[in-house]
Amino acid sequence: MILYFFFLPKIAMMDDFYMITQEDLEDIKESISTQDLPTAVNTIKEFLEKQDHVELNVGVTGESGSGKSTFVNAFRGLGDEDEGSAQTGPVETTMEPEAYFHPKYKNVKVWDLPGIGTPNFKADEYLKLVEFERYDFFIIIASDRFRECHTQLAKEIMRMGKTFYFVRSKIDSSIDAEKKSKKKSFDQKKTLDIIREDCENGLRKIGIEDPIVFLISNFELGNYDLNLLQERMEQELPQHKRRVLMLALPNITLEINEKKKKALEENIGKVALLSALVASVPIPGLSVIADLAIVTREIETYYSTFGLDDPSLQKLCERSGKTIEEFKSLMKSPLSGGINPASILSLAGAASLVVAENTVEYAVSLVPLLGTLVAGGMSYMTVSTMLKRALNDIAEDARNVLMASVQTEV
Ligand SMILES: Nc1nc2c(ncn2[C@@H]2O[C@H](COP(=O)(O)OP(=O)(O)O)[C@@H](O)[C@H]2O)c(=O)[nH]1
Ligand SMILES: [Mg+2]
Known part of the structure; x- marks a missing residue:
């Protein structure tokens, strides 16, 4: 248990921690000190799910x-x-x-x-x-x-x-x-x-x-x-x-595109914290699978929210007279070829480089990728950097697709 107490203040130094409200934080602290780890993980999951149920x-x-x-x-x-x-x-x-x-x-x-x-x-x-x-x-x-x-x-x-x-x-x-x-x-x-x-x-x-x-x-x-x-x-x-x-x-104007990005960004802190806690469960291998599932789910949400999933693109084609290939050629994110462990981990490759620039945080998230695959899940920093990168790329792709879809042929 003591270990987890250690863990929280470290996270608290990081930039995007403010995304978790003070109240959430108190609840999470409470659950970590009074409950076992799986229950604590559930508490965070509940936060994420609760907001999905707001009508x-x-x-x-x-x-x-x-x-x-x-x-x-x-x-x-x-x-x-x-x-x-x-x-x-x-x-x-x-x-x-x-x-x-x-x-x-x-x-x-x-x-x-x-x-x-x-x-x-x-x-x-x-x-x-x-x-x-x-x-x-x-x-x-x-x-x-x-x-x-x-x-x-x-x-x-x-x-x-x-x-x-x-x-x-x-x-x-x-x-x-x-x-x-x-x-x-x-x-x-x-x-x-x-x-x-x-x-x-x-x-x-x-x-x-x-x-x-x-x-x-x-x-x-x-x-x-x-x-x-x-x-x-x-x-x-x-x-x-x-x-x-x-x-x-x-997603019909550039302003909306930007606001969607902000709304999605607010979740990254919680998702990363969730995956970091899952990573503390001492079952090697399991946590990486859990992390990949968490990250995959989040990235799929990005595509769907920006209307870049296949059914949405199909509809956009019908309306704009452009082809799916034209739109796909504008999408530069490594994920646009498919959301799979390889494309997701390619985001982490970049993440470890970013992290390396900051030695203190690098120490927190040491042993990215290969080491982590054996030792446990990905760290808080790795997951949050991955998601930020994915979100930036996908929002940019969405912007380009949006602009192309309103261009009329002369
Ligand atoms: N030109 C034009 N026609 C519209 C617009 N919105 C609806 N319509 C047409 O107006 C008609 C009535 O629309 P509908 O949505 O069924 O009206 P409701 O009876 O209020 O539900 C339909 O033929 C629509 O296609 C619009 O913004 N511009
Ligand atoms: Mg009607």
Whole structure:
């Protein structure tokens, strides 16, 4: 036991230790001093799993035909034809709230709510019907002007202590129409400003002082205000929900790419600590297998979160008209050829070099690779350096793929 006490302060000197909250640390210390090692390992595993279970419920509402179902799909990174997508089209199909799971994060649910604005529409009854308590926030969509029913609903949502965001959808068609009618004097920025002001004025008229309207096209997600909406949602969510949101959003802008990277980075400290503790279990060989499993799982999460897994790339091909080979040629990470012990250990080769530059830490993680394979698991530093390197490479690959996917052929 004394050995493990030794171990913690050493880790505490390392850079990314602050990723583990003080509270987590106390719990981990407690479990190490009062429990046996396998139980302590479980405690850390539970921390990692607990955050995977944080739920996020988004309610998407608006008039029939405004683009709710299309938005529900887009939010989950799906096209309307994809498996598991909400049905869209000219006829309203949603009569009661329907939950759509995020394909990669099952704890994220986007709810397609019934249409508002029917002749007898009453916001309070509507919110009761859709069980408003369940949602972390609402998105109110209008495809034209904002009307009385939108603001009535907004007021009632506020009264219930919940948050909402106004979205004006179908901006692509508004722009197209304006282009056709104005021809030479068409000015995109001016057109957008006019639409925005019109919506904001509508909202002001009925008592919303500082309205913000996000202009969006469900068909051109990288354009217009989607990015601002994402930023706003992130800022206003409680801390523990931000991470799930950032991971779940489709990787459609460079800003999102960067935020996904940050959200993933926050886990590295815990994952490495977990693997270091596993390494202290005195069963030679076992811990390396455990480490590889831990690191593999984490790296697979990176690929899936950035949308670089094969099914996601396939979808991106369909949308961008590029081929999988074109995208793969942009992916430089040694892991892109396959996540296997050899490619993972190639990250560790670099890790031991990095570590060697710092003699104190080198002493902690001595005997990398071959020696470790026999003696026990990989050290905290090795695993954390490996994961950081993998994450940097994969985020960079994702950035390049993203930029290529929005380039249109001339
Ligand atoms: N041009 C354009 N059409 C859209 C957009 N969003 C949805 N639509 C179309 O509008 C119609 C109604 O969309 P849907 O999502 O079914 O609306 P809902 O009734 O509110 O669920 C469908 O034909 C969609 O393809 C958009 O941003 N731009
Ligand atoms: Mg619908």
